[in-house]
Amino acid sequence: MSGPADKAFPVSWDQFHRDARALAWRLAGIGTWQAIVCVTRGGLVPSAIVARELNIRVIETIGVASYHDYKTQGDLQVIKEVSPQVVGLDGGDGSAVLIVDDLVDTGKTAKIVRNILPKAHFATVYAKPMGRPMVDTFITEVSQDTWIYFPWDTGLAFQPPIAEPPNR
Ligand SMILES: O=P(O)(O)OC[C@H]1O[C@H](OP(=O)(O)OP(=O)(O)O)[C@H](O)[C@@H]1O
Numbered sequence: 001m002s003g004p005a006d007k008a009f010p011v012s013w014d015q016f017h018r019d020a021r022a023l024a025w026r027l028a029g030i031g032t033w034q035a036i037v038c039v040t041r042g043g044l045v046p047s048a049i050v051a052r053e054l055n056i057r058v059i060e061t062i063g064v065a066s067y068h069d070y071k072t073q074g075d076l077q078v079i080k081e082v083s084p085q086v087v088g089l090d091g092g093d094g095s096a097v098l099i100v101d102d103l104v105d106t107g108k109t110a111k112i113v114r115n116i117l118p119k120a121h122f123a124t125v126y127a128k129p130m131g132r133p134m135v136d137t138f139i140t141e142v143s144q145d146t147w148i149y150f151p152w153d154t155g156l157a158f159q160p161p162i163a164e165p166p167n168r
């Protein structure tokens, strides 16, 4: 994220499932892959949905973390590397691999993963403009100043009415 993300884009479980399945439909029309590399943790849920739809059973993870504080990106840390077995599939350049994450924001996470698997297909459910050039396929674009609220990070809460309460 480059500046403050003032707008909110809340996503329900139902909506997320629909969007992740739409991603799977789009990917099904593009190609086939031997394995998914899931960018944890955000990529875990969409990877499960895409793997089910595309019948991919080899699932590997790469662990990258950078948003240690809410909405603030720090240094990127690769917490877990991709296994050599998956990097080595089909010549070792990543062409047999589908990388899945929940979203691309600044594109920094995607850049690190791409350096490891240069020819892999990078898919996210959501994309912001800065990170968009880093992904091959995504479903919904939101503006850079929007924060996406995922269902696993949120819960039901009281919403104040839009209109101000009348003066008494
Ligand atoms: O394009 P970028 O600006 O690099 O941001 C995108 C990344 O940020 C989030 O992960 P986060 O680092 O918060 O870790 P998490 O997936 O474990 O929640 C999200 O899941 C993406 O992986």
Ligand SMILES: O=c1[nH]c(=O)c2nc[nH]c2[nH]1
Pocket: 001, 067, 103, 105, 146, 147, 148, 149, 150, 153
């Ligand atoms: O939950 C999240 N929503 C976002 O919009 C975002 N951008 C980077 N990392 C993010 N995590």
Ligand SMILES: [Mg+2]
Pocket: 039, 040, 041, 042, 043, 064, 101, 109
């Ligand atoms: Mg992530």
